[in-house]
Amino acid sequence: MxxxxxxxxxxxxxxxxxxxxxxxxxxxxxxxxGGGGRSRVFSNxxxxxxxxxxxxxxxxxxxxxxxxxxGGGHELQGSDLDFFATGISLVLxxxxxxxxxxxxxxxxxxxxxxKKNGSWWFGGGADLTPSxxxxxxxxxxxxxxxxxxxxxxxxxxDSYKKWCDDYFFIKHRDERRGVGGIFFDDLNGGSxxxxxxxxxxxxxxxxxxxxPILDKRKDMDFSEENKxxxxxxxxxxxxxxxxxxxxxxxxxxxxGRIESILMSLPLTSRWEYCHEVPSGSREDNLLRVLREPVNxxxxx
Amino acid sequence: MxxxxxxxxxxxxxxxxxxxxxxxxxxxxxxxxGGGGRSRVFSNxxxxxxxxxxxxxxxxxxxxxxxxxxGGGHELQGSDLDFFATGISLVLxxxxxxxxxxxxxxxxxxxxxxKKNGSWWFGGGADLTPSxxxxxxxxxxxxxxxxxxxxxxxxxxDSYKKWCDDYFFIKHRDERRGVGGIFFDDLNGGSxxxxxxxxxxxxxxxxxxxxPILDKRKDMDFSEENKxxxxxxxxxxxxxxxxxxxxxxxxxxxxGRIESILMSLPLTSRWEYCHEVPSGSREDNLLRVLREPVNxxxxx
Numbered sequence: 001m002x003x004x005x006x007x008x009x010x011x012x013x014x015x016x017x018x019x020x021x022x023x024x025x026x027x028x029x030x031x032x033x034g035g036g037g038r039s040r041v042f043s044n045x046x047x048x049x050x051x052x053x054x055x056x057x058x059x060x061x062x063x064x065x066x067x068x069x070x071g072g073g074h075e076l077q078g079s080d081l082d083f084f085a086t087g088i089s090l091v092l093x094x095x096x097x098x099x100x101x102x103x104x105x106x107x108x109x110x111x112x113x114x115k116k117n118g119s120w121w122f123g124g125g126a127d128l129t130p131s132x133x134x135x136x137x138x139x140x141x142x143x144x145x146x147x148x149x150x151x152x153x154x155x156x157x158d159s160y161k162k163w164c165d166d167y168f169f170i171k172h173r174d175e176r177r178g179v180g181g182i183f184f185d186d187l188n189g190g191s192x193x194x195x196x197x198x199x200x201x202x203x204x205x206x207x208x209x210x211x212p213i214l215d216k217r218k219d220m221d222f223s224e225e226n227k228x229x230x231x232x233x234x235x236x237x238x239x240x241x242x243x244x245x246x247x248x249x250x251x252x253x254x255x256g257r258i259e260s261i262l263m264s265l266p267l268t269s270r271w272e273y274c275h276e277v278p279s280g281s282r283e284d285n286l287l288r289v290l291r292e293p294v295n296x297x298x299x300x
Numbered sequence: 301m302x303x304x305x306x307x308x309x310x311x312x313x314x315x316x317x318x319x320x321x322x323x324x325x326x327x328x329x330x331x332x333x334g335g336g337g338r339s340r341v342f343s344n345x346x347x348x349x350x351x352x353x354x355x356x357x358x359x360x361x362x363x364x365x366x367x368x369x370x371g372g373g374h375e376l377q378g379s380d381l382d383f384f385a386t387g388i389s390l391v392l393x394x395x396x397x398x399x400x401x402x403x404x405x406x407x408x409x410x411x412x413x414x415k416k417n418g419s420w421w422f423g424g425g426a427d428l429t430p431s432x433x434x435x436x437x438x439x440x441x442x443x444x445x446x447x448x449x450x451x452x453x454x455x456x457x458d459s460y461k462k463w464c465d466d467y468f469f470i471k472h473r474d475e476r477r478g479v480g481g482i483f484f485d486d487l488n489g490g491s492x493x494x495x496x497x498x499x500x501x502x503x504x505x506x507x508x509x510x511x512p513i514l515d516k517r518k519d520m521d522f523s524e525e526n527k528x529x530x531x532x533x534x535x536x537x538x539x540x541x542x543x544x545x546x547x548x549x550x551x552x553x554x555x556g557r558i559e560s561i562l563m564s565l566p567l568t569s570r571w572e573y574c575h576e577v578p579s580g581s582r583e584d585n586l587l588r589v590l591r592e593p594v595n596x597x598x599x600x
Contacts, residue, residue, distance in 0.1 A: 025573070025574070027574070041573040041574075043572070043573060050571075050573065052573065171552075171553075172552040172553075172558050173558065231568070235565075238538060238542070238569075239542060239562075242538070242539060242542040242543050243542050243543075243549075243552060249543075252471075252472040252543060253471075253472075258472050258473065259573060259574050262539075262571060263573055265535075265571040266571065267570060267571060267572065268531070268568060268569070268570050268571075269538075269568070269569055269570075270567060270568050270569075271350075271562060271565040271566065271567060271568075272343070272567065273325070273341040273343060273350065273352065273559060273563055274325070274327070274341075274559050
């Protein structure tokens with residue numbers, strides 16, 4: 001898994017480098033308690049306002065509290081508080097308001113030696129956050145993810161799609177962060193090999209799920225008003241990540257590498273008091289699908 | 301208290317209207333569970349990017365959970381889960397990066413009929429958040445607040461100053477939000493009249509504590525780099541409010557009026573990956589005092 005996430009990071013970053021016309025900044029960091037990571041961030045390139053791709057391989061001993069907070073049905077494995085975790089996490093924020101932000105994350109977690117039932121699991125997913133809705137983009141993104149799930153018995157697109165809609169929910173706004181994708185956690189059905197094979201396949205498909213969308217949208221015309229709406233949507237992205245996202249809040253409270261955790265935040269964002277959109281506008285069309293999730297693949 | 305906070309809201313908003321050259325938008329809102337509020341927000345005026353002054357008077361019945369979470373040594377008063385709360389809360393974000401953001405909040409809370417010991421208390425404070433440090437501004441702000449505290453036996457500037465530094469702490473950045481001020485909660489020493497008299501005096505002094513500073517800074521020259529640094533500091537303001545501020549997180553999780561709660565967020569903000577400031581620069585000077593709080597009144 002650790003070898004795979006580094007390889008995928010290389011492949012994705014090489015591609016982004018070509019598209020963005022700038023190189024990434026790389027930071028190799030170590031964690032006092034064991035392990036470390038490799039963060040790569042693109043800033044103010046041709047296409048992306050900010051884009052980060054991070055991998056990490058960490059190990060150590062969990063506090064009893066942290067082990068309990070982990071949840072997900074992983075009861076304390078006796079005194080096995082040792083853990084190992086590795087994963088890839090990326091967030092790409094394009095300049096053009098017609099081009100959606102995208103996030104993906106694939107991770108493996110192990111308690112003790114990872115031999116006992118329930119002492120290892122995979123998690124992850126990918127989700128798309130447009131400021132302007134293009135149904136064909138949502139359909140393409142979801143159908144790539146469904147195809148991956150369908151290739152693996154351990155995965156289930158329908159339930160991962162719903163999990164994603166439920167997870168990326170900004171409760172105080174009664175709206176989702178974006179048009180969804182897949183989200184899964186505690187994956188340990190079947191053998192470890194089967195689970196890994198699904199996760200590796202999903203990670204490999206990231207560029208296929210996103211680049212065709214980016215390619216269509218990155219050079220589209222847009223107005224000042226479109227840009228302002230994008231900035232307001234970025235504000236909502238910040239609200240979700242700082243208030244609800246478990247990875248972010250866990251990282252902030254456990255002394256993680258702050259810059260790698262907050263690399264997911266957009267470069268700029270905006271909060272307007274009581275911002276309203278005209279009924280039937282393109283902005284309103286987006287809000288409708290954020291309030292009532294759509295089964296994109298039934299629209300095909 | 302409720303009458304006082306409405307009067308102070310009027311006085312402050314009248315003054316801001318003159319300074320800002322625009323009128324506020326007023327929203328009167330009701331709370332399903334009882335009571336309501338009056339929010340006034342200035343947007344894109346001459347001086348303020350965004351400025352909100354909110355009062356509320358709410359009552360109802362607390363859930364047992366909410367009553368317990370209240371903390372502060374207020375043990376459950378038998379079955380007295382009825383509550384009454386009123387207060388004023390304001391945040392002013394000027395355009396000019398040399399002019400500091402300011403926040404103030406004064407509130408009264410009562411459980412049951414507010415007759416028993418510990419069943420009523422006051423809270424509040426005021427704090428200043430500059431992007432560029434002018435020591436004389438911090439000194440003026442603190443000395444106005446110290447003068448208020450000194451006029452009232454129930455208040456103690458030194459401990460409220462420290463409480464403020466401790467409260468407005470962005471733990472994951474190891475820095476404070478700004479140069480402090482005062483913060484207090486659970487104030488119920490002395491009589492209710494004495495406590496009220498202090499809180500009313502503090503609220504009345506708000507304009508004296510801030511306007512002379514604003515007046516000196518609002519028309520100063522600044523560069524693009526100054527504006528960008530202000531935007532980065534605003535990002536930290538957002539981090540504090542969404543991750544740590546009890547009022548905000550309480551409001552978001554208890555179905556408060558979202559627009560009134562998030563009116564404290566700046567209009568725009570910025571997150572740059574691994575942003576660094578040159579040692580000895582003006583930006584660095586600010587960071588130093590955010591990391592190591594200063595006793596401003598010893599500098600006089």
